[in-house]
Amino acid sequence: MTPAERLAALRAALATAGVQGFLVPRADEHLGEYVPPSGERLAWLTGFTGSAGMAVVLPDRAALFTDGRYTTQAQQQLDPTLWELRHIVEQPAADWLKQHAAGQRIGYDPWLHPEAALKRLEPSGVTLVPLPSNPLDALWADRPAAPAAPAIPHPLQYAGLSAEEKRGAAATLLQEAGEDAAVLADSHSLAWLFNIRGGDLAHTPLALGFGLLRADGSAELFMEPGKVPPGTRTHLGNAVTVRPRAELAAALEALKGRRVRVDPEATPAWFAERLRAAGAAVTAGEDPVRLPRACKNPVEQEGARAAHRRDAVAMARFLAWFATAAPAGRETERSAAERLLAFRREVPLFRAESFPAISGAGEHGAVIHYRATEASDRPIRPEECYLIDSGGQYLNGTTDITRTLWTGPGPAPAALRERYTRVLQGHIALATLRFPKGVAGPHIDAFARRALWEVGLDYDHGTGHGVGSFLSVHEGPAAFSRAAKPVPLAPGMILSDEPGYYLPGQYGIRIENLLLVREAEQRPDQVKPFLEFETLTLAPYDRNLIKVAVLSPAERAWVDAYQARVLAEVGPACDSATAAWLRGACAPLG
Structure with missing residues (x-):
């Protein structure tokens, strides 16, 4: 069936079921961010493949709601003659339903929605009707079988x-x-x-x-x-x-x-x-189980450190290779991601990527969760911005790292370097923060944005998410995001620190390390206990993109100390050629 035929068939099924509309979340019955192919109902119906979103289908119109990570992607994947695109935060589904469906009966699959999400739709004035079976499942003739891998x-x-x-x-x-x-x-x-x-x-x-x-x-x-x-x-x-x-x-x-x-x-x-x-x-x-799982025990914490040290060797090999390969212009987004995966596969205890690598050159870097396909794959050209966001699943830890790179051989434009450096300033501001116990992620998200805000810039995604221990790369309940629940940060939590800046049609910038929450040293005048972050990720920043004059002396000293640590901890585990490259990449900023 074509997308139009699928939508028409669903509407016919809804009429038979006695409802005027239907909610299609991007979820399976476990409500996780990642779903097996058998749970990709939203993608089957709409063509949108992002990991967050919900469609609402009415007799005469339909809309897809997603967040800032996916708005550009959704614009590319949706048929605008069939679907309206709405920002799930700024234009919530409840408001859209109130405008277009108040008083109507809207069906839903009770396996795919938590009660809290349904409650948030109550102000819309619709009557929500649980259906005994999902009408999409009867229409999806070639739906994959449910996974059956052993525990x-x-x-x-x-x-x-x-x-x-x-x-x-x-x-x-x-x-x-x-x-x-x-x-x-x-x-x-x-x-x-x-x-x-x-x-x-x-x-x-x-x-x-x-x-x-x-x-x-x-x-x-x-x-x-x-x-x-x-x-x-x-x-x-x-x-x-x-x-x-x-x-x-x-x-x-x-x-x-x-x-x-x-x-x-x-x-x-x-x-x-x-x-x-x-x-x-x-x-x-x-x-x-959710909060105890997020607060890693000492064995899990040490496992995370060890996994990041090993992952850092694969990243160093990749970055050294890329420094030579990129200016030659013979690589593509997919070939670069495959090379990084090949390096990771040689690392002990590696089991899989923690998510499909986001490998975006030039304008594709501005698509926040871009995925290079056979159709979209393009060459990585000299003298452009390249963003690589990737991670590994190791038996003792999960990694997630983003680096933005200049392909060379010529210098990066001054405006690009300034924006990269402001993103780096936000990244440093969060990594170096000391804060009292009881503070939650939404309370400190702005620290990572301040340098961008000073010049009227921002990014439309959270600054960081929790990360599991050989589990999901996206883990609750804590997050650095204005939209997150104010869950107090606690020792043992691991979160990402990933501010960014995106100029649609030109480039994207994101810098990401993982941080471990730990107790901070008690100072004589403290009236309450404080916490701080330990940086787990070990990989140099691209000095070709850093505008040193924008950094404060303290920020510059932090970068130099961090990169010296990278060299000390990662260099001895690298082959001689990679170690030589790493010494230059980690030298003090000039």
Whole structure:
């Protein structure tokens, strides 16, 4: 079917279902950012392949809502005769529905929306109707099968705490809240809580499933039996029962009269609907695993440091290669990304990229989450800006790094160098910040923007996201973003520091390191404890893009000290040619 035929077929199905509209989120039943091919309903319907968005279909119009990371991409992928494009923050779906659909019945799939998201649509004046099945699934004739990779144990030497210890700590939280059980719909929580990993997603090592954690520390894991081999069942132990997903409804019905925690932001509405129908008392509360998972234990912290040191060797090899290859003009966006992946594959404990590399030359760098395809791939030309955002999944840590590079051989334009340097100033401002306990990511996002704001510039994405431990490269609950929930930063959290600047049609600039939150040294006059960041990522900045005169003496000293650290920690692990290049790249700024 063509895009127009798909949209027409959906409208016909909605009319049969007795609703005037339908919500199509970019989500599967686990509500994660990354979904398997079988969950890409939004892409199938609209052609938009970004990782965040929602479509709303009405009888006479349809709109796609996404954020600033994807507006340029959506403009390129959507058919404007079929779809209106709206900024999900500045032009929210509730406002659009109020204008165009007030009083109408709008269907939704209760497996694909958390209750909190549905509640945010209430001011629109529509009547939201849960449908017994998703009409898109009946239309999508060649829909891929659901993934069925096995769940495998994650060794204690990398996890740091046993699954029994983790379950006990989470169960204590339920006991303190007077709750009998908690629904676990986020497969990241299952992975961390049970010390298992899997291969159901291309870049995030998850075994997709659901769980029920009980206040006595026992648990039920709902996965198809074929996904849990004998060795994994032994690893899970007698306190964990493995049941097929078909038994999930019956398990919820058995909780009649019990108090059950459901995270309204991270659990499909189907669960709360089923529990209430069964006579259970649903209590709204955060997934009890989410915050402990974000606060890495000492073993996970040391694993992250080790993973970044090894990843840094691959990055150094890539940057040294690129310094010679780029001016020759024989590489493309895809060939460069493939070369970096080849270097990473030689690193011990490497398992996969943590996301498809964003390899954007020139104007493609301005597409914030650009992905080079066979059709869009273009040469990396001399004397232009090139942005490479990439990362690795290692058994003991997850990495994410962005560097913006000048291809040479001639000098970069002064205006470009000034804007790059202002992005670098924001990057440094966040990395060097000391702040009192209780401060949250939204409170300090502006530090990374100040240098750009001073000259009337900004960027339309958050400054940083949480990162998992051999888990998702995007992890909650903390983030550096004006739109994020004010979750206090806590020791052990790992977040990205990635301000940027984008000039559509010309170039993009982004600089990203990962930061570990840690306790700051107590000073004599402090009245409360403070926190600070440890920089984990180790790779030089492109000195060809730094306008040294814009930096303050303190900023310049920080860059020199950071790059000296890169040379000291990474250089000895590199081959002689890479080490020689690194010595020049890490020399003090002139």
